[in-house]
Amino acid sequence: MGILAAFCVVGAYAYYRQLTHGLVVTGMRDYASWGIYISNFVFFVAISLVGSLITAIFRLADVKWSTPLTRIAEIIAVSAIVFASIIIIVDMGRPERFMNLFIYGRIQSPILWDVIVIGTYFFLSILLLYFPLLPDLKILSQHKNKSNKAFNRLYRFLGSFWKGTAAQFRLSNRAINILCIIIIPVAFCIHTVTSWLFATTYRPGWDSTNFGAYFISGAFLVGAGGVVVAMYVFRSAYRLERYITPMHFDKMGKIVVLLCLLYLYFNVNEYLVPAFKMKKPEAQHLSGLFTGEFALLFWFAILAGMIIPTIMLLFKKGRRPLPMFIAGIMIVVGAWFKRYLIVTPTLLHPFLPMHDVPANYVHYFPTWEEWAIAIGSLAGALLVITFFARIFPVIPIHETILEQHEKNEKL
Amino acid sequence: MKKMKSYKLLIVFSLLLSAAVPGFAQDTEARELLANMSYHVSAGGMPYLVVNTKTKIEKRFVPVPGIAFTVFLDTDSSIISKGITDAAGKATIHFPVALKSAWDASASHTFIMETAAMKDFEQTRSEMSITKAKLLLDTVANADVRTIHVTVLQLNNNEWLPAGNVELKLSVKRMGGELLIGEEETYTTDSTGQATAEFKRLQLPGDPAGNLTLVARVDDHEQFGNLVAESRVPWGVASVLTTGSTERTLWAPRDRAPAWLLFAAGFMVVIVWGVIFFLVVQLIKIRRLGMHS
Numbered sequence: 230m231g232i233l234a235a236f237c238v239v240g241a242y243a244y245y246r247q248l249t250h251g252l253v254v255t256g257m258r259d260y261a262s263w264g265i266y267i268s269n270f271v272f273f274v275a276i277s278l279v280g281s282l283i284t285a286i287f288r289l290a291d292v293k294w295s296t297p298l299t300r301i302a303e304i305i306a307v308s309a310i311v312f313a314s315i316i317i318i319v320d321m322g323r324p325e326r327f328m329n330l331f332i333y334g335r336i337q338s339p340i341l342w343d344v345i346v347i348g349t350y351f352f353l354s355i356l357l358l359y360f361p362l363l364p365d366l367k368i369l370s371q372h373k374n375k376s377n378k379a380f381n382r383l384y385r386f387l388g389s390f391w392k393g394t395a396a397q398f399r400l401s402n403r404a405i406n407i408l409c410i411i412i413i414p415v416a417f418c419i420h421t422v423t424s425w426l427f428a429t430t431y432r433p434g435w436d437s438t439n440f441g442a443y444f445i446s447g448a449f450l451v452g453a454g455g456v457v458v459a460m461y462v463f464r465s466a467y468r469l470e471r472y473i474t475p476m477h478f479d480k481m482g483k484i485v486v487l488l489c490l491l492y493l494y495f496n497v498n499e500y501l502v503p504a505f506k507m508k509k510p511e512a513q514h515l516s517g518l519f520t521g522e523f524a525l526l527f528w529f530a531i532l533a534g535m536i537i538p539t540i541m542l543l544f545k546k547g548r549r550p551l552p553m554f555i556a557g558i559m560i561v562v563g564a565w566f567k568r569y570l571i572v573t574p575t576l577l578h579p580f581l582p583m584h585d586v587p588a589n590y591v592h593y594f595p596t597w598e599e600w601a602i603a604i605g606s607l608a609g610a611l612l613v614i615t616f617f618a619r620i621f622p623v624i625p626i627h628e629t630i631l632e633q634h635e636k637n638e639k640l
Numbered sequence: 641m642k643k644m645k646s647y648k649l650l651i652v653f654s655l656l657l658s659a660a661v662p663g664f665a666q667d668t669e670a671r672e673l674l675a676n677m678s679y680h681v682s683a684g685g686m687p688y689l690v691v692n693t694k695t696k697i698e699k700r701f702v703p704v705p706g707i708a709f710t711v712f713l714d715t716d717s718s719i720i721s722k723g724i725t726d727a728a729g730k731a732t733i734h735f736p737v738a739l740k741s742a743w744d745a746s747a748s749h750t751f752i753m754e755t756a757a758m759k760d761f762e763q764t765r766s767e768m769s770i771t772k773a774k775l776l777l778d779t780v781a782n783a784d785v786r787t788i789h790v791t792v793l794q795l796n797n798n799e800w801l802p803a804g805n806v807e808l809k810l811s812v813k814r815m816g817g818e819l820l821i822g823e824e825e826t827y828t829t830d831s832t833g834q835a836t837a838e839f840k841r842l843q844l845p846g847d848p849a850g851n852l853t854l855v856a857r858v859d860d861h862e863q864f865g866n867l868v869a870e871s872r873v874p875w876g877v878a879s880v881l882t883t884g885s886t887e888r889t890l891w892a893p894r895d896r897a898p899a900w901l902l903f904a905a906g907f908m909v910v911i912v913w914g915v916i917f918f919l920v921v922q923l924i925k926i927r928r929l930g931m932h933s
Contacts, residue, residue, distance in 0.1 A: 245830070333894070334894065335893070335894040335897065336894065336897045336901060336902060336905055337890045337891070337892070337894070337897050337898070342905070345905075345909060349912055349913065349916070350908075352916055353912075356916070356919055356923075357922075359923075360919075360923075363926070389743060389930075390926065390927040390928075390929075390930030390931055391926070391930055392929070392933050394929060394930075394932045394933055396929050397929050397930060400922050400925055400926050400929070401922075401926060403920045403922070404919050407915060407918070407919065408919060411912060411915050413914060545750065552843050637899075
C-alpha cells in the first residue's frame, strides 16, 4: 500500500503542476488533443464491465462456481468507475468547468450521455457491492475480536440493521436479482456510449459502425483479465487456496479464451475492412498502425493482448493459476496499449496534412506529468481495491457458507 | 618527364581554382529588386497606389518585405507618402489632403517611387504615368432583358471625354469572389467610350431583398490604371437564409433537441433511476425490518 500511495502522491504533485501551469505541461497539442488521459479513461471504463460480467451475468445464469469471484469483481468495478470519472476531470484541464456540462449541457452530446451512464453505473455497482455484503457485515460484527475498533464501528454503521430474517433475505435477494438484470443493459450502454465519443466523428480510425460491439467485447476481455489477476493476487496474499481453486482458474481461462477470440474477431473487422478499401484518409492511419510509427505498439497489443493468451489458455496446463496470472497481466497491459492506439494515432492523421507547425505538434509522447498522473490513477484504483479488500471479505462469506450447506445436503 | 607531369598538374589545378573563384564571387552580388506601383480608383472614386516589391530567386519571384520607399507626385519635391512594404512585399498609399490642389491641377500625372538601398538590394527608382479616368455604370431593365451600359471617360483639359478601346470586365459580387455576368470574359468600349452587355444570370440568389451588386472593372490599363465601379440592382432572387433554427435536430442548440431523443433518453433515465430509487427503498425497508425485529 505504501508503494501505491507513493505513486498517488507523485501523481497528485504532477496534477498540481498541471493545475498551476495548464495543460501545456502535457505532450498534448493542437492535433493530439487526447492522449493517455483518455486512453486511461477508456481503459477504466472497460475494466469496470467486470462487475456486470462476473456478478450479474453469472448470478443470473446461476453459475455457482463464480461465487468466490463476485466480491472481487464488484470491488474492481467500483474503483475503476471512480477513477474513470477522476481521470476525465484531470483531462479537462480546468476542473471547475465540469459544472458547465450540466448548466449548458446538450442532450444531443455523446459526452453528456457518457456522464449520465457512468454516474448511473457507479450507483448500480455500489448497490451491487452493498446488498450481498449485508449478511457478511453481520458475520464480521459478530467476530469483533478479528478486526480493530475502527473497522468494527464501520461494520456496525453499514450493516447493524441486518438481522438475517427471512423477510430481509427476501427483499435483499429480490433487490440483487433486479440489480443483476438492470446492470447488464447499463453496462452495455456505458461502453457503447464511450465508443460513440469516437465513432460519432468522421475521423479515420474512428468513423466505424463496429465501435459499440468492438468496445464491449474488449471490455469483457480486459475485465475478465483483471479478475484473473486479482484472483491470483488475493489468493496468494490472503491464502484463499481453499476458495479460489485451480478449478476457478480453469473455468475463467476458458471464458478468457472465448472473449479473446471474440475480441480478435472484432479487431479483424475493425482493421481488415478499411484496409481492404484503403480509402485515402484511412490509408495513412492504417499504414501507421501496421508498419509505421505505431507498428510496434499495435502488434504488441494484438499479440500480447489476444493471440498469445489465447494460445496459452487453450491448453489445460496454461489454465493453471500462475500461467493464468501471466496471461491476465498480458491481457490487461495489451488492453491499455490498445486503448492508446484507439485514441492517439487517429488524432495524428488529420484530413488536412500538418503544415508549417512546430515539431512537437507532429508527434505525441506523454510528458512525465502525464505518466505520473496516469500511473497515479492506476495506483489509486489499486489502492481503492486494496482498501476494500482490507476492510471487507474478499470472498462472500454468507454465500459461500450457504453453498457449502447446499452441497452437503445434496451429498 | 616527371617535371612535365607535375607542371601539367599545376596548370590543371590553377585552371580549376580560377574557375572556382568567380563561382564564389557570384554569391556576393546584390540581388535585383523589382519595385513597381499600380494606380487604383476605388468604387467610391478615391485614388490610391499599391506598391509591390519582389525579387527573383532561382527562377521564382519572391516578395520582399521591409523595403523603405518614398512616392512622389510629378516631382521629387512633392512627396505623396513614405512607407515600408509588409510581409507580402506590398504597401497601400493614400493621397494626402495637402496634395489635392496639385492633384486637381492636371489630368495626367507621374508617380515616382524611390526605394532606399538595403543590405541585399540597391536603391531603385521607377516612374508611372496615368491619366485620370472614371467608369460610369448604368443599367436598363425591360421585361425580359437586362442591359448594362458602361462608359469610360478620361479627363482631358478639364473635360471628360469618351475613352474608346478600353477592355473591362463586368461581374456580379458573390460571397467568394466575382461572377461574370455572361459568357464573355471582357468587353471593349467603342469610340463613344461605351460598352453594353446583357445580364444573363437570371435567377441568381441575391440578398433578402433580391439585390445584387454589379461590378465593372478595368484592370491594369497602361494609361488609366485600375478602375472600379459598382451598382446595386434588384435583379436577384430574394433569398432568405434558413438556418433551420426552428428545427429540432441533433446539431441544434440544446433547446431544440430532437423529440425522439428527449423521449428515449428521458425514458431510459426514468426507468433506470426509478429502479435505483426502488432499490434504495428496499434497503430502507430492510433497515426498518432490522430495527423492529
